[in-house]
Amino acid sequence: DAGVIQSPRHEVTEMGQEVTLRCKPISGHNSLFWYRQTMMRGLELLIYFNNNVPIDDSGMPEDRFSAKMPNASFSTLKIQPSEPRDSAVYFCASSSTGLGYTFGSGTRLTVV
Amino acid sequence: AQSVTQLDSHVSVSEGTPVLLRCNYSSSYSPSLFWYVQHPNKGLQLLLKYTSAATLVKGINGFEAEFKKSETSFHLTKPSAHMSDAAEYFCVVSDQGDYKLSFGAGTTVTVRA
Numbered sequence: 725d726a727g728v729i730q731s732p733r734h735e736v737t738e739m740g741q742e743v744t745l746r747c748k749p750i751s752g753h754n755s756l757f758w759y760r761q762t763m764m765r766g767l768e769l770l771i772y773f774n775n776n777v778p779i780d781d782s783g784m785p786e787d788r789f790s791a792k793m794p795n796a797s798f799s800t801l802k803i804q805p806s807e808p809r810d811s812a813v814y815f816c817a818s819s820s821t822g823l824g825y826t827f828g829s830g831t832r833l834t835v836v
Numbered sequence: 837a838q839s840v841t842q843l844d845s846h847v848s849v850s851e852g853t854p855v856l857l858r859c860n861y862s863s864s865y866s867p868s869l870f871w872y873v874q875h876p877n878k879g880l881q882l883l884l885k886y887t888s889a890a891t892l893v894k895g896i897n898g899f900e901a902e903f904k905k906s907e908t909s910f911h912l913t914k915p916s917a918h919m920s921d922a923a924e925y926f927c928v929v930s931d932q933g934d935y936k937l938s939f940g941a942g943t944t945v946t947v948r949a
Contacts, residue, residue, distance in 0.1 A: 825882075
């Protein structure tokens, strides 16, 4: 089992550019989560999908953020346009029972 | 609503000595409790979880935690620290059946040679 796979591992972009983060959950897991981790705010849940359907997007900061899950094996988190305050580590996690999530290695985003 | 308080932001121990990381929780219902570890520039790895079975939970790498309902605590221990245990540790709670996790602020562990 390769675990939850995220790409890219690091992303440096200029303010105003579009950024797309990718996630491949563990096969068979029906729940997928996007988290953001910063020093100031710790880990924040951005959005939760169940069976590819967005269930809770109340954590998405604003309209610049969007997430999709077109199928059970792929999800994207897009920021357009990006801003320096979006700099953080973004984690994807998946779960089959809710009894403990498996996290990916994260994408470290730097917006300059 | 659930929440978690990690009582120590930083713990420093000598290699070979015990480690204790303290966590108190609040939960409206029967909680599920987890400990995750995050090594520098890495993702979060599940150490152990409690889901209303045995109150003493054994995890990976020699860690264990005890669920004490009367004290609303879920402290993490290890009898003998290794250098590789230097990392940040998160105590996490969710109401059973709820997908939302509440993370503690984290405890940074340093291990002295």
